[in-house]
Amino acid sequence: MMEPEQPRTVEQIRDLVSWIGAGRKLTQTGKVTLADARVLVALLRTGDTIDAAIGDRIFKTKSSQELYHLNLLVEWAKAARLLRVVGGRLVPVKKNARVLEDPERILDALFEALPRISEAVLPSGWLGSIFAEEYPAGLRALLTSLYAADDLVPEQELQAAVWDKVSGFYVLDDLPEDRLRLLRQSNDRDVDRLLATLLGLGSVQRIGDAIALTAPGRQAVAQLRGEARPGDPVYQLRIELAEVEQPAVWRRVQVPAGFRLDRLHLTIQAAVGWQNCHLHAFDVKGVNYGRPSSELDFVDETAAALDALVKEGEFLDYTYDFGDSWEHRILVERQVAAEAGHRYPLCVDGAGACPPEDCGGPGGYDDLKQALGDTARPEHEDLLRWLGLETAAGFDPTHFDLHRTNQRLRALDW
Structure with missing residues (x-):
């Protein structure tokens, strides 16, 4: 049986680190020298053009940073801790050498590094995008849109999801229409760049003008989201609205046992159907957890893990909207093992509409x-x-x- 074809980027990263060998001298600005860049562009088949010819004119390449694909590979390998800079030289990270022997581990390392390579994926230019300025939020919006879908997602929907997320950080109402249109076009261009990066990684597939996560891509996004892997401990919770009857409102939800309380808050909001537009707090054995505030004496919920606070058979309480005071009684019904093919948090049962x-x-x-x-x-x-x-x-x-x-x-x- 033939071995499955490795994603192109994984091959390129492995070949890059192998070629670096004992180390290569960098320029004073910390970039690959042009002499080395000429070799690597051919060896890795990056598709970059050195000394581009346009008509009768030759535009000399002044730095390897101008070579988009090669610079991306180098910066990505550094972000994935496969290469590092020591004394002006680019050298392999010896303790991670074993990673290069396993394509799946290379893939995992590169995907985990995605949030740290904004400058390489979306380099600044004469018309920078808001996405490039708000890369972490835009990346999450793109991956979340793909992860939430059961089927292919039209590329225009992904572009819109990223735009809606990153443009929300700015007041754009007074911009002239032509300027706003250029900003949106530059944003869509950078979404296309990121999608091309994910295609090279084998994390997404394209069919026509639509995109979907591949099986390895879906698994990688789940890990990036901190979801449980097969065999990891999972808590099954019964969440019930107190003092609400005819009908009762409750949800049975499975979450990673080590979930932080801030993640559990968002899970409760989505599972019950709230809009997350009011304050909230947890009460665990008499200790109140919530968002840190100078006015409210809460323990930081982002530093509190569920399995460190409660065990099977124990309760915690969650209050949403201190005005309406919606009290949720939460029981840890049991601990189970995460199953392959399931995405957590996962709702397995429930009843009653959200008020x-x-x-x-x-x-x-x-x-x-x-x-x-x-x-x-x-x-x-x-x-x-x-x-x-x-x-x-x-x-x-x-x-x-x-x-x-x-x-x-x-x-x-x-």
């Missing part, structure tokens, strides 16, 4: 359900308008969609 935000807590929610069911109530029409409904049939308190819940969980940022 509308700002409806007044459990008491207000009871009143809302009664008013919607009684057209004679004076507030009936006002509630329909407030909820954006034509009729009361548009809100079903018993509704629970397991598939949609897991889509929201897969779409969580990390």
Whole structure:
């Protein structure tokens, strides 16, 4: 049986480190010398052009940094800790030499390094993009969009997802239309660059104008998101809204046992169906955890791991919206092993619709359900308008969609 073809970038990185050997001298600016660059461009078949000819003119290459693909490979190998700079020389990292013997380990190391190679993937130019300035957020948006999808994602949707994420950090309303259009075009160009990088890594596949994660790519994104790997400990949690009845609202969710509480907060929001627009806090055995604040005396939730606080059979409490005071009682039902092919966090069961935000807590929610069911109530029409409904049939308190819940969980940022 033939061995599966290795991703091109993995081959190039392995050949690059091998060629570096005992080390190569760098320029004063810390870049590969042009003499070495000429050899590497041919050896690695990067596709870069040295001393480009346009018409009758020759444009001399002044630095290997101008060679996009070669510079990307070198910087990527450094970010993946396969190469390093010592005393003005580029040398292999000896303790990671074994990584180069296994293509899968090279792939893992390169994917793990993706967040640290923004300057190499999206170099600055005469028309820089917002994506290049907000690379970590844009990268997460792109990978999350691919990870959340069950099928191919049109490239335009990925470009829009990145634009929506990174442009949200800026006030662009007053920009002239032509300037805004150029910014969007430069952003789309850089999304294409990142997709080409992922294609070379074998992490995505392209069919026409649509993109999907490959199986290795999906596994790599899961690891980057901190999800459980097959065999890792997973907690099965039952999350139930206190004082909400007829119907009860609850979710059964599996999460990595070592989940930080800030990740559990986002998981609860997505699983129940909240919009994450209010404050929250955890109460674990009398200790309050939340976002660090000078006004609220919370222990930092980002430094608290679930399995260090509670074990199987124990409870913790979660409060959302200190005005409406939605109390969630959380039971660690059992610990299981993560299964191959499952994506965590994972909702496995549940019941009841999420109450509308700002409806007044459990008491207000009871009143809302009664008013919607009684057209004679004076507030009936006002509630329909407030909820954006034509009729009361548009809100079903018993509704629970397991598939949609897991889509929201897969779409969580990390």
